[in-house]
Amino acid sequence: MTNGPAGNGQFHPNQQGNGWNNPAQGGPQPGPQPGQQHGQQPGPQPGLGQPGPQQNPQQPSPQQQPGAQQNPHTQAFPGPRAGMGQPPQGPFGPQGPAGLQHNQPGEGAVAVKEKQRFSTPAVAALLLVGAIAASATTAVVMDQTGATHNVTSSFDSQSSSSGENASNPIDPGTTEDIAARVLPSVVSIQVTTAQGGGEGSGSIFTSDGMIVTNNHVVAGAENGKIQVRLNDGRILDAKVVAADPQTDIAVIKAEGATDLQPIELGDSDALNVGESVVAIGSPLGLASTVTTGIVSAKNRPVQATGEDGGEASLIDAIQTDAAINPGNSGGALVNMEGKLVGIPSVIASLGGSQGQSGSIGLGFAIPSNQAQRIAQDLIETGKTSHPIIGAKVNTGSDIFGAEIADVDSGSPAEEAGLKKGDVVTRVDDRPVESGVGLIAAIRSHKVGDTVEMTVTDSNGRNEHTVSVTLGAE
Numbered sequence: 001m002t003n004g005p006a007g008n009g010q011f012h013p014n015q016q017g018n019g020w021n022n023p024a025q026g027g028p029q030p031g032p033q034p035g036q037q038h039g040q041q042p043g044p045q046p047g048l049g050q051p052g053p054q055q056n057p058q059q060p061s062p063q064q065q066p067g068a069q070q071n072p073h074t075q076a077f078p079g080p081r082a083g084m085g086q087p088p089q090g091p092f093g094p095q096g097p098a099g100l101q102h103n104q105p106g107e108g109a110v111a112v113k114e115k116q117r118f119s120t121p122a123v124a125a126l127l128l129v130g131a132i133a134a135s136a137t138t139a140v141v142m143d144q145t146g147a148t149h150n151v152t153s154s155f156d157s158q159s160s161s162s163g164e165n166a167s168n169p170i171d172p173g174t175t176e177d178i179a180a181r182v183l184p185s186v187v188s189i190q191v192t193t194a195q196g197g198g199e200g201s202g203s204i205f206t207s208d209g210m211i212v213t214n215n216h217v218v219a220g221a222e223n224g225k226i227q228v229r230l231n232d233g234r235i236l237d238a239k240v241v242a243a244d245p246q247t248d249i250a251v252i253k254a255e256g257a258t259d260l261q262p263i264e265l266g267d268s269d270a271l272n273v274g275e276s277v278v279a280i281g282s283p284l285g286l287a288s289t290v291t292t293g294i295v296s297a298k299n300r301p302v303q304a305t306g307e308d309g310g311e312a313s314l315i316d317a318i319q320t321d322a323a324i325n326p327g328n329s330g331g332a333l334v335n336m337e338g339k340l341v342g343i344p345s346v347i348a349s350l351g352g353s354q355g356q357s358g359s360i361g362l363g364f365a366i367p368s369n370q371a372q373r374i375a376q377d378l379i380e381t382g383k384t385s386h387p388i389i390g391a392k393v394n395t396g397s398d399i400f401g402a403e404i405a406d407v408d409s410g411s412p413a414e415e416a417g418l419k420k421g422d423v424v425t426r427v428d429d430r431p432v433e434s435g436v437g438l439i440a441a442i443r444s445h446k447v448g449d450t451v452e453m454t455v456t457d458s459n460g461r462n463e464h465t466v467s468v469t470l471g472a473e
Contacts, residue, residue: 173336178278179290181338184231185263186331188282189217189238189252193224201281201331202228202252203340205375209236209257212375213330214345214366215243215250215313216304228254231288242378246386247443248304248313248345248366249374250330263332266339268367271295271318279322279344279363281331293322293361299430301440302364304346316440317364318342324363333365340368373446387447387470389413393435399458401425402438416468418455425463426454447472 170176185204189211191197200217204210211228218226218240226238236254243250254260271277275295283289297319303312320333324344333342342365350360377384390411397403401423407413418424424432427441428451445451450469456462 175278175290175292178334178336178338179280182263182278182280182332182334183288183290184261186231186280186288187211187254188229188285188287189213189330190227190229191218191221191224192226193220195220197224199282199285199327200329201327201344203263203330203332203343204260205251205262207258207260207262209238209254209260210241210379211238211252211254212343212371213250213252214343215245215248216345217330218243218250218252219245226252228252229287230260242382244374244378244384246313247370247374247384248315249343249371249378249384251375251378263334264337264339265372266335266337266341266368268318268341268369271298271335271341273297276336277320277322277333277341278336279320279324279328279331279333281324281328281344283323283325283327285327289328291323293320293363295319296321296362299440299444300364301434301436302346303436313345314436314439314443315345315364315366316370316444317346318367320363320365321361322363323359323361324365325359328363342366342368343371367444370444385447386473387442387445387449388473389416389418389442389468390471391418393438395435397435399423400433400460401456402432402435403458412468412471416453416466418453418466418468421458422455423458423460424453424455427451442470445470 170180187202187204189200189202191199198217200213202211202213202217205212221240226240227235228238229235236257238252238254241251241253273295277293277295279291279293281289295318300317300319301314302317303314318333318341320342322333324347326347328344331344332340333344335341344363344365346364347359348362348364349358374384388411390408391404391413392406392408394403394405402425404413404418404420404422404424406420407418424438426432427438430441432438432441442451447470450467453466453468455464455466
């Protein structure tokens with residue numbers, strides 16, 4: 001088993017409020033190791049399983065009534081457990097800070113204490129007071145001869161829609177089509193605890209209320225209160241069913257639900273780099289937000305710290321440039337068929353430890369195939385198993401590949417012939433650049449899978465292949 005990536009930069013749970021906004025130290029950099037866990041020391045880690053207002057008044061005109069001004073307020077949010085500003089009022093009540101690390105719960109966070117890692121930060125209350133109304137009629141004038149002339153203006157061609165939900169026709173397969181079909185399957189989540197609160201997002205998996213989100217969104221909510229807001233405006237109480245901090249997956253159950261619309265699951269393994277994707281969630285408490293982008297990369301090993309220095313998560317992530325901010329955590333990343341391919345969980349930032357710079361086009365999502373497998377285990381048994389090889393790797397090594405620091409007696413690694421000092425450079429057809437990369441590659445499989453590992457010595461010589469059947473942690 002191996003633990004924790006090391007690196008520069010910062011990875012923050014994409015959560016707002018107390019959910020999961022505690023920024024993890026370490027982030028993406030050109031090197032093979034994308035992030036670093038708070039307090040992580042390089043060197044051999046225990047084995048594959050635990051990752052180590054301005055006002056702009058309008059001047060009234062003869063044909064125009066003075067309109068109200070738009071007075072946007074923005075509130076900073078706690079980083080992957082960090083926040084800024086006073087909590088604004090939101091649909092669920094006071095909104096608290098959120099931060100950038102794991103995408104933590106966002107809107108409605110109670111800014112009592114920064115707690116969660118990657119949660120949506122408290123969203124700024126956007127107030128639009130009033131509107132400027134204008135009307136025009138076709139003028140009729142008389143010339144000196146007494147004849148009348150109809151005078152037309154551009155107002156005559158102004159489109160007018162009397163329907164409350166008037167919109168342009170939606171073409172199948174477009175972003176508009178995807179949004180219309182997926183929005184009913186994505187919820188906003190508000191968590192309130194004795195220490196504060198936070199917000200995030202979630203995807204509906206069953207019509208009777210099973211919702212999959214990030215662990216950092218609901219961490220600490222066992223003795224608190226969880227509410228979910230549906231796309232149709234309903235607000236339901238919810239409770240935690242089970243959670244897995246290592247993979248940052250949690251399942252909650254909305255109470256009294258019978259008619260929810262489950263999201264359709266896609267195949268994350270079939271994604272191609274460059275493929276278009278759509279992210280749906282509640283960044284900064286802004287429910288039902290839709291952003292677009294592409295799959296920037298696959299198989300990115302990303303680690304973020306746990307809440308309050310708790311257990312870190314390590315994911316074999318899908319990287320995307322779709323805008324993901326605190327509060328998007330636990331939401332949906334879907335392909336252009338509207339099928340779930342990832343769960344946004346972590347963002348990288350150039351800001352301070354709280355990740356206050358927001359999205360910089362480096363978002364990371366848990367692949368749907370892995371999330372589906374873990375969520376099903378959590379629903380059926382309340383826990384899940386993680387695949388391991390039974391070896392420790394040196395995450396501080398500067399050797400290209402995963403350097404084996406020790407091999408457990410009787411482990412799958414020993415049975416396959418791996419020895420201390422060996423360097424694993426590939427798992428099946430996937431390159432392995434570091435110890436953290438090996439952990440992520442193993443985590444992408446399930447217990448009982450057999451993988452082919454390409455191995456060399458510390459000098460990159462004597463390359464050979466070994467078959468390892470993955471055990472359970």
